[in-house]
Amino acid sequence: MKKQTSDYFAKTLEKGLRVLALFDEDHSSWTLTAIAEKVEVNLTTAYRLVNTFLELGYFKKDPKTKLLSLGPMAIALGNRLLRGFDINKVVEPLVDEAHYKYRISIDVSLFHRFNLVQLYKKEDSNTLTYKQETVSEFFYCTAMGKAVLSCLDAAEQEDLVERQSFKKMAENTIIDKNILYRELAEIRKKGYATNNEEYIKGLIAIAAPILRRGNNTPLGAISFTTTILDQTLVEFEKNYALILCDLARKIARKICNI
Amino acid sequence: MKKQTSDYFAKTLEKGLRVLALFDEDHSSWTLTAIAEKVEVNLTTAYRLVNTFLELGYFKKDPKTKLLSLGPMAIALGNRLLRGFDINKVVEPLVDEAHYKYRISIDVSLFHRFNLVQLYKKEDSNTLTYKQETVSEFFYCTAMGKAVLSCLDAAEQEDLVERQSFKKMAENTIIDKNILYRELAEIRKKGYATNNEEYIKGLIAIAAPILRRGNNTPLGAISFTTTILDQTLVEFEKNYALILCDLARKIARKICNI
DNA sequence: AATCTACTTACTATAATAGTAAGTTTAAGT
């Protein structure tokens, strides 16, 4: 969080966006009270925001239950936002191609303000899957997170590591900073990171950083995911590590200018 | 446009949403001045809104050109909005299935406040395509528009017809209201509408209304689109009209409660 | 160097919003 007390910051807009961001596939409807609580605004303020969304067609309200959910205009906006993002035009076809060729679950995220923001995801429909956060702060226990961490300079790396919760997510979660630092050094040499059931039991992944051209700072990361029911991590690495790193470089080359 | 002078309408939020909605695949970057003009706000106001989006990560700004484009948070929002809309969960698989089975371009839109808002689209990648608006007010010259018009009651139908511009979009565009009314009556009987190069030269389509259960008012429409390079309208109708109407009914059955 | 254009900042009157509190509706329990 920054200052945001500047003369040039529209607070009402920020609150509105926070309301809008409450809605996702697991939370497709909300009560007014819940919105007011989550966004931390007065009930009347929440009412005004919600009413604005209703008037504009972004929300709809069940007349009986008063439950609020997204309306047609929200979809139109969602469509536009995804298509209006120039990177998507580049990343989508590359990811789709690899997905159809190798039949694996692929995920591309951008590194942004201490978060990994999901840009594009392609899942194999015949495999187990897991709920992916669109904005995640789990750098210490995910392949993508470690991939990004590994190629930050020392100061930034430490800064980000210090922000981690080091909560034990699964049996293999690394909760010792020193072990993590050692692994990060190795990842940097190898060029890609692994997730050996460190986030969710049974879930394994490999991920490579997508590097900015020139200064080699991480722009984001790409990961391949599967489960131990399908193959072992060793097999997975042997089969796909090269392809993964190659794809990461391809994407980096195409989106030099962000 | 409604009153919107109510105590319970957040004007700043509305303006912000108007700014956000400027971005789409054809307009992925804007100058501040252009935004101020389009949204019809003072330059300073535009600056404040834009700055808010920048602070929050929804926009990014090219430091050299000052051009504004969407940032990672906008993608995250786009993803959430599309996934948070419960109807999508129902419509997507049905449309995808039909698309893969018949290899045609399918478009599902919702009827909302005198507009058709695109909900989901699946295009055949090997055919010619056209720029599709996510929100369109062309009811008189599109198959989906006519499909929706055809099943409104007399008063609403007239209301909506009166709102049309009747601009000559292509050679076959219907610009005579009486001819349109006659065609709408026929469409109602047939159960689906056609577009015989009335919107864009070479583009043909068939569309069926998606009807609310119970009162039979139109909730939206579904269309199949192709070009005259691929088949004639007569062939297209013969091949797909039944499938189309069937799919419309299937979707209607699933989304009874919106 | 001069000029133009587009962006950024400063300042303040005005209009928008936050918050309190008082209605109102709806649902559930008696």
Add this chain to the structure above:
DNA sequence: ACTTAAACTTACTATTATAGTAAGTAGATT
């Protein structure tokens, strides 16, 4: 059917955020 509680809606104002004017700055172009 009546009572109560919870959630939503509306009314009212002090306060604050925002709009708009205007001045200043940076970058590009001549």
